[in-house]
Amino acid sequence: MSEFQRNMSLTGEPPKSLTAGQKIFTAVGLFGLAVLILANFNVNFPNKTLWLTIALGSIVGGIIGFAWATYSGTSAGIKNDGVMFKSITSRGLWAWVAILAFSGFYVLLYFYPELLGLVSDGDNTGVIALFDPLSKFISGSPASQWFVYGTLYTIAIVSFGIKFIWKYRHNSYEVIRTCSVMFFQTAFAFIIPEIMTSLNQPYYDFKNIWPLNYDLFAGYKIDEFLGAGNFGVAMLIFGVASIFVITPILTYKYGKRWYCSWVCGCGGLAETAGDSFRQLSNKKQYAWNIERWVIHSVVVFAVVMTTAVVYSFLKGNESASSIGSWNDFSHKVVFIGAQDQKPMHEVVLAAQEAGAARVVYLDRSESSDPIQLESTEGINIPFNVVKEENNAQGIKQINEQKQATLLPMDRSQEDIFIEKGTESVIYDNVWLSKEFFVWGVIGLLTLGFVLVFVFKREQLAKDAKIGAIGYFVIVVGLLLFTYLDESKQLFLFESWRLNQVYGFLIGAVFSGVIGTGFYPIFGNRVWCRFGCPMAAILGFQQRMFSRFRITTNGGQCISCGNCSTYCEMGIDVRAYAQKGENIVRSSCVGCGICSAVCPRGVLKLENGPLEGRINSQSVLLGQDPDLMALLSSNKNS
Numbered sequence: 096m097s098e099f100q101r102n103m104s105l106t107g108e109p110p111k112s113l114t115a116g117q118k119i120f121t122a123v124g125l126f127g128l129a130v131l132i133l134a135n136f137n138v139n140f141p142n143k144t145l146w147l148t149i150a151l152g153s154i155v156g157g158i159i160g161f162a163w164a165t166y167s168g169t170s171a172g173i174k175n176d177g178v179m180f181k182s183i184t185s186r187g188l189w190a191w192v193a194i195l196a197f198s199g200f201y202v203l204l205y206f207y208p209e210l211l212g213l214v215s216d217g218d219n220t221g222v223i224a225l226f227d228p229l230s231k232f233i234s235g236s237p238a239s240q241w242f243v244y245g246t247l248y249t250i251a252i253v254s255f256g257i258k259f260i261w262k263y264r265h266n267s268y269e270v271i272r273t274c275s276v277m278f279f280q281t282a283f284a285f286i287i288p289e290i291m292t293s294l295n296q297p298y299y300d301f302k303n304i305w306p307l308n309y310d311l312f313a314g315y316k317i318d319e320f321l322g323a324g325n326f327g328v329a330m331l332i333f334g335v336a337s338i339f340v341i342t343p344i345l346t347y348k349y350g351k352r353w354y355c356s357w358v359c360g361c362g363g364l365a366e367t368a369g370d371s372f373r374q375l376s377n378k379k380q381y382a383w384n385i386e387r388w389v390i391h392s393v394v395v396f397a398v399v400m401t402t403a404v405v406y407s408f409l410k411g412n413e414s415a416s417s418i419g420s421w422n423d424f425s426h427k428v429v430f431i432g433a434q435d436q437k438p439m440h441e442v443v444l445a446a447q448e449a450g451a452a453r454v455v456y457l458d459r460s461e462s463s464d465p466i467q468l469e470s471t472e473g474i475n476i477p478f479n480v481v482k483e484e485n486n487a488q489g490i491k492q493i494n495e496q497k498q499a500t501l502l503p504m505d506r507s508q509e510d511i512f513i514e515k516g517t518e519s520v521i522y523d524n525v526w527l528s529k530e531f532f533v534w535g536v537i538g539l540l541t542l543g544f545v546l547v548f549v550f551k552r553e554q555l556a557k558d559a560k561i562g563a564i565g566y567f568v569i570v571v572g573l574l575l576f577t578y579l580d581e582s583k584q585l586f587l588f589e590s591w592r593l594n595q596v597y598g599f600l601i602g603a604v605f606s607g608v609i610g611t612g613f614y615p616i617f618g619n620r621v622w623c624r625f626g627c628p629m630a631a632i633l634g635f636q637q638r639m640f641s642r643f644r645i646t647t648n649g650g651q652c653i654s655c656g657n658c659s660t661y662c663e664m665g666i667d668v669r670a671y672a673q674k675g676e677n678i679v680r681s682s683c684v685g686c687g688i689c690s691a692v693c694p695r696g697v698l699k700l701e702n703g704p705l706e707g708r709i710n711s712q713s714v715l716l717g718q719d720p721d722l723m724a725l726l727s728s729n730k731n732s
């Protein structure tokens with residue numbers, strides 16, 4: 096690297112390397128990480144509670160100490176000194192080391208949790224075992240890889256959040272919204288769901304809204320909600336209301352920032368742990384084009400997948416097909432209410448892999464011959480078929496975890512005795528006709544489409560129009576095609592496979608491995624910008640129908656470019672500021688950093704009337720007179 100030219104600088108050498116204090120606290124944090132890594136290599140820590148406390152305490156202490164060593168004793172104000180010179184924040188060697196480490200962790204987490212020590216039928220080992228005491232303390236059960244992840248995620252948001260608050264202490268908007276994301280992550284994403292699980296309620300992160308929470312309407316989840324009584328039904332209603340009622344109201348009033356920068360966990364991590372990488376977002380025009388196409392395609396994928404999943408669920412047969420390794424059936428009895436295209440032996444095998452103790456098929460047909468498994472290869476848990484009408488009382492008792500006996504249709508089999516306390520899940524529920532649902536989806540899409548084209552036509556760019564028409568025709572065409580077709584599946588694919596593909600590509604690879612693992616290369620909001628379907632829906636509404644805008648006092652702008660440099664969504668804020676034009680962009684998450692780093696106070700995040708919000712024609716020059724108006728009035732006089 097070339098040497099810094101001191102004689103060209105007014106301020107002296109930028110801080111390329113760490114100070115002694117920063118080095119000490121980096122070492123403290125790395126010590127905590129080293130304990131976790133050693134635990135994963137099964138180094139025996141005799142007192143797990145103590146060593147987990149030491150490890151997590153060191154990580155938190157290291158991050159907060161680093162912030163103290165960096166910002167204490169300095170005056171409040173913009174603090175990005177040396178960010179373009181440090182290897183980790185300017186795509187240098189350390190950036191690549193970091194992405195290897197982050198992405199590697201995500202790959203293990205999503206695809207090889209056993210290498211982190213997850214044991215489904217025994218005591219955990221490795222790093223997951225180190226977290227067992229904390230998990231047992233909060234929810235009463237041993238840790239899973241998701242508990243470890245949730246703990247580290249929360250710690251990252253809280254400790255880097257403190258660093259962030261210190262850095263941006265001159266800006267109260269940044270301070271308050273960071274406290275908000277820290278609170279929502281700790282309470283809503285981490286503690287409340289764990290406590291609910293310990294109370295035998297469905298796991299639910301209330302702030303994780305569909306389509307971000309893409310499994311919310313999956314058959315197994317709906318079964319879980321409906322099986323949890325009134326509280327479960329209330330959760331399901333809240334899930335529907337949060338996307339169709341709460342989200343539109345709040346986005347209308349405050350723009351997408353209420354969610355992306357104040358509530359969401361992905362946004363929370365990006366803003367806090369990812370703050371040092373915000374300047375790496377691509378500002379080029381082609382990135383903007385890619386962003387629009389990719390993110391809207393993800394929305395279409397999410398809508399298609401969810402429609403297919405719910406449609407199949409309403410046939411009473413999606414649920415069984417959706418059984419997979421993501422279920423936790425440890426020692427549970429799995430009841431199957433209806434058969435799908437997926438062969439029954441595959442369903443039983445999937446349930447067995449998820450830990451089920453037994454699978455019971457509830458026969459509702461007139462036939463007296465029980466269905467047979469197509470193959471028994473690999474199946475080593477009991478599979479029975481019972482007539483539902485003859486066993487209604489027993490099934491009810493099992494649901495209530497009471498002792499019960501069921502009578503198999505095949506009388507050569509022994510009666511099925513289920514012990515008291517045995518947990519069960521039922522994969523079957525029909526409470527809304529599939530026809531009503533399909534036409535509801537078509538009606539909703541049509542309504543949205545017509546409203547936008549009637550009232551907001553002029554605000555749609557040409558390519559957005561073509562994209563909207565294309566997507567609309569595809570989604571509705573497929574719906575009608577399949578609806579008028581007698582085949583049992585929607586969208587030519589089996590819904591459980593769509594759900595699996597979506598979960599793998601979008602839920603794991605995009606949001607986890609690339610979205611977070613690649614912060615040091617693509618910037619901190621790569622997932623929010625290119626992949627998050629929730630951000631796309633909020634962005635569409637923000638552009639079309641919201642009171643939010645960033646106003647610019649163009650006459651004050653000195654074109655320093657700070658705002659564009661640190662806009663994590665790659666928006667060329669300066670271009671708007673130079674023209675005095677309001678910024679109304681779908682992708683703007685309202686983080687307010689452009690405003691926080693502007694040395695001239697040009698930018699202001701505001702909510703106001705819809706009229707005049709998008710003022711692309713106007714050229715405002717701060718306190719200067721309106722020269723155009725002056726010119727034309729002079730001409731007329």
Ligand code: SF4
Pocket residue numbers: 661662663664665666668678682683684685686687688689690
């Ligand atoms: S324009 Fe400003 S508020 Fe919007 S995302 Fe960029 S930096 Fe954040």
Ligand code: SF4
Pocket residue numbers: 651652653654655656657658659668669672689692693694695696697698
């Ligand atoms: S708006 Fe502020 S930060 Fe952006 S270019 Fe102008 S003076 Fe610089």
